[in-house]
Each structure stands twice: as C-alpha cells, then as structure tokens.
Amino acid sequence: MNPALETTQLKDIVAHAKEYGFVFQSSEIYDGLAAVYDYGPNGVELKNNLKRLWWESMTQLHDNVVGIDAAIFMAPQTWEASGHIAGFNDPLIDNLDSKKRYRADVLLEEKAAEYENASDAARxxxxxxxxxxxxxxxxxxxxxxxILNEKILCPVSKTGNWTEVRQFNLMFSTQGSAVDSDAPPVYLRPETAQGIFVNFLNVQKSARMKVPFGIAQIGKAFRNEIVARQFIFRMREFEQMEMQFFVRPGTEGEWYDTWKAARRKFHEALGLPAAKLRFHDHDKLAHYAKAAVDIEYEFPFGFKEMEGIHSRGDFDLTQHQALSKKKQQYFDADIDPATGKAYGNYVPFVVETSVGADRLFLATLCNAYEEETITEGEGDAQTTKTRTVLRLHPAVAPVKAAIFPLVRKDGMPEKAQEIFNALKFDFRLVLEERDAIGKRYTRQDLIGTPFCIVVDGQTLEDNTVTVRHRDSREQTRMPISELKSYIGEAVSFKRIFEQL
Structure with missing residues (x-):
C-alpha cells in the first residue's frame, strides 16, 4: 500500500465520494436522514461491479453453490424461530451531561483499540x-x-456520568395488514440469512443439490442502529452478500477453515493488501454459533469488520423445524465408512460467509484513494504537483475507458464517436470533448478510469490511437482494431478469478 493512504482521513474519502458521484447523503436537500446514503452514478457502477464479482465467484466458480433472491418481508414466526425477537439487541448507555447515546460494547472496543495502538496488546x-x-x-x-473502571469518557461532554446499560432491539417493524389493525407486526429483515434457511428444502429439491452445497444471496437488510457513524460503514439500510453452506454434521470444522481461507483470498485478489487485512476471532459468540471469525480491514478509522465467517451448527434449521412443524431434513444416501450404511436423514450443519456490500465498497474506495506527487515536463520546465487518483482494479472500475478527441474539429469528434459506438456494447465508456486534454485525464483519474483513448491527427491517417494508462501515466500507440481485446483482457473478472 502506498504510504500516502496511511494519513488519509475519512473526511477526505467522504468529500471525494460526494464530489465525484460515488455516495450522497440521502435526502440531502432536507438536511439528510442519519445513517442512510444514496449511491451516485459512479458509486452504483462500482458497487454493482463488486456485487457481480462476488456473485460470479460464488455461483460460477463453485458447481455446488446456487443463488436465490428472497423477499424482504417474512412471516413474523421467522424472527421468533431465529431468536431475533427475543435477543437481537445492542447494549446502550447514555451520558447524562451530553445527552448522547452510545453502544457500550463499541466504547469498550475503542478503548481496547487504544491499548493496541499504544503497543499494549495484552491489555x-x-x-x-x-x-x-x-x-x-x-x-x-x-x-x-x-466502562467506569476504564475511565471511558463521553467524547462530547468529556465526563463519565453514565446511565445504566440497557438492551435495545434493532428490528424495524411495520403494520402487517392494511385492513386488520390487530394483525401482528411484520419486520423489515435484519439479515438475509433467514430467507435462505426457510427455502433450504425448496432449493435443495428444485436444484437437485447434494450436501455439501451452498445457497448465495445478495439483498437489503435493515437495523435500527442507534449509534450509526463512520460514513457507510454502519447504516440503517444496507446490503449483504451471504452464502450459507450446508454440510454433513461432523464436517463443519473442516468447511469452516476452508471458507475462512477462501474468503480472505477473495479480498486479496480484489487488491486489498494482506497487511491491511486480519482475522479476528469472536470473544462473544452469537447464540447460534459454534465458531466465528471476522475478516477485518484497516479503514482510516482502524481495523473493523468487513466480513464474517460463522459455523452456525444446525440451530437455524432445527429452530424452523420446531416452530413450523415441518421437517427440515436431508436424506444422505452416501455410505458412512464407520457403519457401512447410508448416513440417512439429518438436519445439515451450516457454515456462513457474510460480507457487507457497503463495507466492501468502502474498503475498496479507501484502498484505491491515493494522493501522489508527480513530476511533469523536462529540464527547466519541469514541475511537480499532487495528483489524486483512484487505483481501482480495472475489473470493478465504474468506467472502463474514456475516449477523447484531441481537438473539437478536423473530424476528430466524429472518429471518437465512431470508436465509442463500436465499444459501447462491451464496456461502460465516456466520450468527452470539453477542456484541455490534461484536465480530462485528471477527471478520469479521480473516478478510477483505467484507460483514456485519445483520437488525434494521426488517427485519421492510420486508424491508430494513443492509450494512456491511469496508474503509470504511460502512453501506448495501438490500432483501433486492437482496443476491444486490449481493454477486455485488463478489465475481465478472469484477472481476479485466476488468483482464487
């Protein structure tokens, strides 16, 4: 990682994201809605590319993983069976002087991080x-x-005048019927996993899947976060990319280790540096978990969770089986070498991988953002300046190439349009004629476009163009006929998949 990122502040990322069309505050003209954000023209392209990359890496590279898209609303019994109604809580504490509310566990985690940063990891x-x-x-x-023993103070009032800690349920609820006021509440799902579990047998039978197999899903989830901060890291409306992998009981430990390694490898293949990633084993396990680990990325505000891998046991399917009175069992015809008989009926165990699409987006943006000093010109005319560039992996960059006529005359705009029309079926492109060529390069650097194609006088003579590379700023002359294969090779998901 370039040392420049070490001093990058979150405010720099937030300002850049707004200025260049990546992320906007939701309802900004009405002063915004806390912890809710909109993705702009470049942001939605980057996020969709990351989602598509995850989806294809799961469902195309693994012949035993299929996908679904479950509804956001589910029967209320779903959340009773899963334990969310009774136990989906955060411990909250208020400061009596500032009247501000905090998550007690976050205050303690931040104090622990202070010790680690002060080289007191044991404490x-x-x-x-x-x-x-x-x-x-x-x-x-x-x-x-x-909290009192650690002398943790409110960041606003600078006092330790704390209330008692209490639990707060994070689920949003709404009326379940437009006509029946006594209908039970319906919840906005706080996670996407339950939509997979209640469809376990539907998917297994219709897709003719054999254990071990996985079900993948990308979808929105909602949590009534009281303390939502750090930009899009913690939001009330967010998107999850989850895969629930169903395994034979007794093999979950092996599969847990397999997916733990595979998921870290995915992030490194995307370009997140190994030094910026770490595993963090859970000290407090969820009620359903046998083992849990987070893949953390070092954001500008420290190492924080980006993805979780959990060994969920048979908790979810067993709970739904008990409440629904419908068996959630799989018949395994394979022979158990210990008994010489078929394994028979059992409730599968589950290994879960769950990555936040918004957190992966933020990690990718933070990792790509760089301010570097560059030198231009030669001899006495040599100058230095600071260049801001997004070094996004070409496969996920919002725009793959920008096409520039050098000047707005002599047939160059028409030739640029011709090239645009020939390539637009294969890549997302921009065609820009305004301003000096240097300013146009700068605009594309700021959104992470890997290639800029310049049409000049020579193009009209021999059908060659200059391709300028974002990271090195080097320029390559090539025939127009080679552009499709040249760009396609660089921006293909294959460049990432071949590392997995």
Missing part, C-alpha cells in the same frame, strides 16, 4: 475478553462498571 485483549464474558452472561451492570 487490549484482556479488556475485549472481559467484555465478551460480561455480554455473554448479560451482565449489564458489569458492563457499566467496566
């Missing part, structure tokens, strides 16, 4: 472990006392 680990113990035991008084 940070001990604090995290104690927090996990207290939360697992639902000892909220103990959590408050831990």
């Amino acid at each position: 940070g680990a001990a604090l995290t472990a104690e927090m996990g113990r207290l939360l697992t035991a639902n000892d909220l008084a103990g959590v408050r006392q831990l």
Whole structure:
C-alpha cells in the first residue's frame, strides 16, 4: 500500500465520494436522514461491479453453490424461530451531561483499540475478553462498571456520568395488514440469512443439490442502529452478500477453515493488501454459533469488520423445524465408512460467509484513494504537483475507458464517436470533448478510469490511437482494431478469478 493512504482521513474519502458521484447523503436537500446514503452514478457502477464479482465467484466458480433472491418481508414466526425477537439487541448507555447515546460494547472496543495502538496488546485483549464474558452472561451492570473502571469518557461532554446499560432491539417493524389493525407486526429483515434457511428444502429439491452445497444471496437488510457513524460503514439500510453452506454434521470444522481461507483470498485478489487485512476471532459468540471469525480491514478509522465467517451448527434449521412443524431434513444416501450404511436423514450443519456490500465498497474506495506527487515536463520546465487518483482494479472500475478527441474539429469528434459506438456494447465508456486534454485525464483519474483513448491527427491517417494508462501515466500507440481485446483482457473478472 502506498504510504500516502496511511494519513488519509475519512473526511477526505467522504468529500471525494460526494464530489465525484460515488455516495450522497440521502435526502440531502432536507438536511439528510442519519445513517442512510444514496449511491451516485459512479458509486452504483462500482458497487454493482463488486456485487457481480462476488456473485460470479460464488455461483460460477463453485458447481455446488446456487443463488436465490428472497423477499424482504417474512412471516413474523421467522424472527421468533431465529431468536431475533427475543435477543437481537445492542447494549446502550447514555451520558447524562451530553445527552448522547452510545453502544457500550463499541466504547469498550475503542478503548481496547487504544491499548493496541499504544503497543499494549495484552491489555487490549484482556479488556475485549472481559467484555465478551460480561455480554455473554448479560451482565449489564458489569458492563457499566467496566466502562467506569476504564475511565471511558463521553467524547462530547468529556465526563463519565453514565446511565445504566440497557438492551435495545434493532428490528424495524411495520403494520402487517392494511385492513386488520390487530394483525401482528411484520419486520423489515435484519439479515438475509433467514430467507435462505426457510427455502433450504425448496432449493435443495428444485436444484437437485447434494450436501455439501451452498445457497448465495445478495439483498437489503435493515437495523435500527442507534449509534450509526463512520460514513457507510454502519447504516440503517444496507446490503449483504451471504452464502450459507450446508454440510454433513461432523464436517463443519473442516468447511469452516476452508471458507475462512477462501474468503480472505477473495479480498486479496480484489487488491486489498494482506497487511491491511486480519482475522479476528469472536470473544462473544452469537447464540447460534459454534465458531466465528471476522475478516477485518484497516479503514482510516482502524481495523473493523468487513466480513464474517460463522459455523452456525444446525440451530437455524432445527429452530424452523420446531416452530413450523415441518421437517427440515436431508436424506444422505452416501455410505458412512464407520457403519457401512447410508448416513440417512439429518438436519445439515451450516457454515456462513457474510460480507457487507457497503463495507466492501468502502474498503475498496479507501484502498484505491491515493494522493501522489508527480513530476511533469523536462529540464527547466519541469514541475511537480499532487495528483489524486483512484487505483481501482480495472475489473470493478465504474468506467472502463474514456475516449477523447484531441481537438473539437478536423473530424476528430466524429472518429471518437465512431470508436465509442463500436465499444459501447462491451464496456461502460465516456466520450468527452470539453477542456484541455490534461484536465480530462485528471477527471478520469479521480473516478478510477483505467484507460483514456485519445483520437488525434494521426488517427485519421492510420486508424491508430494513443492509450494512456491511469496508474503509470504511460502512453501506448495501438490500432483501433486492437482496443476491444486490449481493454477486455485488463478489465475481465478472469484477472481476479485466476488468483482464487
């Protein structure tokens, strides 16, 4: 990673994202809606490319993974079976002086991170472990006392005048019927996984899948986050990319390790540096989990979770089987070498991989953003300046190539349009004629376009163009007839898939 990123502040990323059409505050003309964001013209292209990359890596590269798209609204019993109604809570604490509300676990995690940054990793680990113990035991008084013992102060009031810690359910609810006021509430799903679990047998039978197999899904989820901050890292409306992998009981440990390694490899293949990624094992396991680990990325605000890998056991299917009274079992005809008989009927265990599309977007944007000092000209005319560039992997860049006529005359605009028309079926392009060529290069650097194609006088003579490369700023002369294969090779998902 370029050292320039080390000093990049989140505010730089936020400002760049707005200025260049990546992310806008939702309803900004009405002063916005907290923790809700809209993706702009370049942002939606980058996000869609990341989603498509994930989807194809799951469903095309694995012959035992298929996809679904489940509804956002589900029967209320779904969330009773999953435990969300009873236990989907965050521990909240208020500061009596500032009147500000915080997640108690986040305050303690940030304190632990301070210890780690001060080279006192043992103390940070001990604090995290104690927090996990207290939360697992639902000892909220103990959590408050831990905050007091650590002398954690409110960032606004700078005081430690804290209330008691209490649990707050994060699910949004709405009326389930337009005509029946007594109808039970319907919830906006807080996760996408349950849509997969309730469709387990539908998918297994219709797609003729054999254990082990996976079901992938990309979809929106909603959480009534009280403390939502750090730009799009934590939002109330967000998108998840999940794959639930159903395995034979007793093999879940092996598959957990397999997917743990595979998912980290995916992020590295996308271009996230190994030094900016780490595994973080959970100290407090969810009620359903046998093992859990996060893949964390080092954002400008520190290492934070980007993806979770969980060994969920048979909790979900068993719970739905018990409440629905419908069997969620799979008949395994393979022979168990220990008994010499078929494995028979069982409820499969599950290994989950779940990555936040918005968090992957933010990590990709942070990693790509760079301010570098470049030198232009030669001899006495040599100058230096700062260039801001997004070094996005060409496969996920919003725009693959920009086409520029050198001047707006002599048939160059018409030739540029001809090239645009020939390539637009294969790539997302822009055609721009305004301003000096240097300014046009700069605009494309700012949105991460890997190639700029310049039509000049020589083009009209021999059908060759100059291709300028974003990262090196080097220029290559080539025939127009080679552009499709040249760009296609660089921007193909194959460049990422071949590393997996």
